[in-house]
Amino acid sequence: MKxxxxxxxxxxxxxxxxxxxxLEVFSQHGFRGATLDxxxxxxxxxxPNMLYYFASKEEIHTQLLSELMVVWLDPLRALDPLGDPIExxxxxxxxxxEMSRELPxxxxxxxxxxxxxxxxxxxxxxxxxxxxxxxxxxxxxGWVDAGKIVxxxxxxxxxxxxxxxxxxxxxxxxxxxxxxxxxxxxxxxAAVFLETLYRRAxxxxxxxxxxxxx
Amino acid sequence: MKxxxxxxxxxxxxxxxxxxxxLEVFSQHGFRGATLDxxxxxxxxxxPNMLYYFASKEEIHTQLLSELMVVWLDPLRALDPLGDPIExxxxxxxxxxEMSRELPxxxxxxxxxxxxxxxxxxxxxxxxxxxxxxxxxxxxxGWVDAGKIVxxxxxxxxxxxxxxxxxxxxxxxxxxxxxxxxxxxxxxxAAVFLETLYRRAxxxxxxxxxxxxx
DNA sequence: CAAAAGTTTGACCAAACGGTCAGAAACACG
DNA sequence: CGTGTTTCTGACCGTTTGGTCAAACTTTTG
Numbered sequence: 267m268k269x270x271x272x273x274x275x276x277x278x279x280x281x282x283x284x285x286x287x288x289l290e291v292f293s294q295h296g297f298r299g300a301t302l303d304x305x306x307x308x309x310x311x312x313x314p315n316m317l318y319y320f321a322s323k324e325e326i327h328t329q330l331l332s333e334l335m336v337v338w339l340d341p342l343r344a345l346d347p348l349g350d351p352i353e354x355x356x357x358x359x360x361x362x363x364e365m366s367r368e369l370p371x372x373x374x375x376x377x378x379x380x381x382x383x384x385x386x387x388x389x390x391x392x393x394x395x396x397x398x399x400x401x402x403x404x405x406x407x408g409w410v411d412a413g414k415i416v417x418x419x420x421x422x423x424x425x426x427x428x429x430x431x432x433x434x435x436x437x438x439x440x441x442x443x444x445x446x447x448x449x450x451x452x453x454x455x456a457a458v459f460l461e462t463l464y465r466r467a468x469x470x471x472x473x474x475x476x477x478x479x480x
Numbered sequence: 481m482k483x484x485x486x487x488x489x490x491x492x493x494x495x496x497x498x499x500x501x502x503l504e505v506f507s508q509h510g511f512r513g514a515t516l517d518x519x520x521x522x523x524x525x526x527x528p529n530m531l532y533y534f535a536s537k538e539e540i541h542t543q544l545l546s547e548l549m550v551v552w553l554d555p556l557r558a559l560d561p562l563g564d565p566i567e568x569x570x571x572x573x574x575x576x577x578e579m580s581r582e583l584p585x586x587x588x589x590x591x592x593x594x595x596x597x598x599x600x601x602x603x604x605x606x607x608x609x610x611x612x613x614x615x616x617x618x619x620x621x622g623w624v625d626a627g628k629i630v631x632x633x634x635x636x637x638x639x640x641x642x643x644x645x646x647x648x649x650x651x652x653x654x655x656x657x658x659x660x661x662x663x664x665x666x667x668x669x670a671a672v673f674l675e676t677l678y679r680r681a682x683x684x685x686x687x688x689x690x691x692x693x694x
Numbered sequence: 695c696a697a698a699a700g701t702t703t704g705a706c707c708a709a710a711c712g713g714t715c716a717g718a719a720a721c722a723c724g
Numbered sequence: 725c726g727t728g729t730t731t732c733t734g735a736c737c738g739t740t741t742g743g744t745c746a747a748a749c750t751t752t753t754g
Contacts, residue, residue: 276701276751294596298513302742314744315702323742374595377650381588381595382508384653391657399658416680422673425655429647430640436591439598441639443605444613459636466630467681490721490731516712528714529732537712 281319283309285333288326293374296382297327328386331379334372335390341365342424345402351409352468359427359460366435367453373435399424415468430460495533497523499547502540507588510596511541542600545593548586549604555579556638559616565623566682573641573674580649581667587649613638629682644674 287309291300302323306313320326341361345354366373379387399421406420434441434456445452501523505514516537520527534540555575559568580587593601613635620634648655648670659666 274700274751280701296510296513296592296596299510299596301740303740312703313742314704317743318701321743377591377595378510380651380654381591382510382513384657388653388657391654395654396658396660416676418676419669419673421659422670425647425651425670426644426673426677429643429651433639433643436595437639437643439602440594440605440609443598443602444610445635446610455633456636456639459633459640462630462632463640463677463681467677488722488730494731515710517710526733527712528734531713532731535713 277319280309280311280315284311284316284319284326285330288330289371289375292327292330293371293378296378297323297386298382324386330375331387332390334375335387335394337369338365338372338376339395339398342398342402345405347405347408351406351414352465355406355415355423355427355468356461356464359431359464360457362427362431363434363453363457363460366431366433370435370438373432377432377436413470416470418468427464430463491533494523494525494529498525498530498533498540499544502544503585503589506541506544507585507592510592511537511600512596538600544589545601546604548589549601549608551583552579552586552590553609553612556612556616559619561619561622565620565628566679569620569629569637569641569682570675570678573645573678574671576641576645577648577667577671577674580645580647584649584652587646591646591650627684630684632682641678644677 284305288300288305290308291304294300295304300323302313302316305326306316309316320329341358344361345358349357376387379385384391403420403424406415406423409415410417410420434453441452442449498519502514502519504522505518508514509518514537516527516530519540520530523530534543555572558575559572563571590601593599598605617634617638620629620637623629624631624634648667655666656663
């Protein structure tokens, strides 16, 4: 790490422009498919000028990923062991879906990186994500053991939440093509569907009969 | 199209080797990230020799995708309008999961292509996938209307099935990292989880109480 | 204002890229 | 065997790639 903190306003403005442009390009083409010329042009800088702020293509990519990892895990961090189990999990699903709506480029950046073997982010997965998942799975397992939710495998539950929600960002073009011409309230429909799916699947039978009688 | 059908045994052997190597490389790096040298080396051929069988990088990629599209849609085609609704959908989920287990490279090839905007496969999506999805959604909607399954949006149901099952191929490295050190029967656990998820979510209440009483 | 610090650029480089080509080697077959 | 066809290769080409550099320009600061 050479730059301890961006000081000048020019540094702040340009590093921000570079990272935003890089997010755009990396998320669309993956690391190897993205070019510095594309990023520089999209950032409105010359290539050498961009490399004045970041030493290499890899450095840009790495910084993007490590910054995003923090934001990306927020919805899971917010899962409250003291809250109502069903509401907590459904809330997590909806927060995650909201992130796909608001930050689709970030979602695709991660997806590209992981599909391609996560060569540049495996450390973050093992050091940051893994313990967090472990912690939250213990909470969910506690809910299972207490009979608050149905007996399911917590890790696979989390995998399913990740996949169903991120799908709306990562596979957006496919979804757009298949939803055409209706399209309409894509994310609202998704929210309704996913809330129904998880609420019905997770609510124990006795409680469901009381709460959800149709 | 220049070659009407691969005739000689050498042609058959080499085109197969090329396509297999290309699948490996494209699925790991995406179209732009893959190089002809990598593919040629992996296929055990020289680059000019490879280009004797395929005119260009794009031609290899296109042929891979169009061949795979057929296989890829088989599980959905098999959804039988005359079968038991819940069993048909659960069966579809499990067939799709099985494809993630058996053909992870193919899954990643599609995922790479679609995340990056599906520039080379959008026609197939619109011409082949879209009508098939439309047809099967009508079937599912019929089951909904008949009260055979719970009231959900069929398209979003299909999206969720695609995402949850393909996730095990596309995000394999992440799943491996998070499941460590246990790992165990990854796909079996996934099958149990997904079957439970969809069976519980889709079964109407009355029927569920009769069938699944715990 | 003037020096120091920070910023920007065009020209350039070696390596890697997708692709071509003439001709050599291997093969099929009467 | 010989001859026509298929298969293969090394050398090569123009372009793009990530990255460098000295020098010029701009901004900050004493």
